Amino acid sequence: MPSSWACQSALAAAGLGAAKLLERIGVGAWAGCGHSLGELPALAWAGRLPAESMHHLVAVRSGAMRDSGQSFTGGMAAVLAPRDKVLSLMAADPSLAEVVPANHNGPEQVVISGPAPAIDAATRLLGAAGLRVIRLEVAGAFHHPRLAPAAELMARHLATEPLAPGTGRVVLSGFSGSPHPADPALAAGQLSRPRIGEPLL
Secondary structure: OOOHHHHHHHHHHHHHHHHHHHHHOOOOOOEEEOOHHHHHHHHHHOOOOOHHHHHHHHHHHHHHHHHHHOOOOEEEEEEOOOHHHHHHHHHOOHHHOOOEEEEEEEOOEEEEEEEHHHHHHHHHHHHHOOOOEEEEOOOOOOOOHHHHHHHHHHHHHHOOOOOOOOOOOEEEOOOOOOEOOOOHHHHHHHHHOHHHHOOEO
């Protein structure tokens, strides 16, 4: 699904638009969160980030992820099993060293990310162990250490974007589960860390 690189702008706009629509019909909230990309529209909804800045950062993010991901063909898979069990099984095969947990979606589901051949091998290994594994239709190995250069570029752009202080609405971090700090510099640093190159809760 190569078009998923282009989908990020549409997803961010739809997320922010949906939040505004809900407010117009009287459905409000004092706290919100966004998964991965969704954290940017969540911050825009909370008044921490102007919509124009959100769209700019989304474009930077998608382009940086595309460029970083061109060095290898990556893939992802959802495994319906506890994270520790999945990691233990994969640890027995040295060829899976580059397969990492990307998203911790719940006690019984973890998403793994890595080079496509290694994801294929992990899928076979975990399936043979009786686990249900679902290959995901994605354009690359999101939240993989090889995308660290994209996270570094995002950090540089975040340093120049007008992230506002907290004004009442709370946005929870997808990395820590805690509220983004009210201090703009701290919040920008937290936002740049895990979205691209590290696992998400």
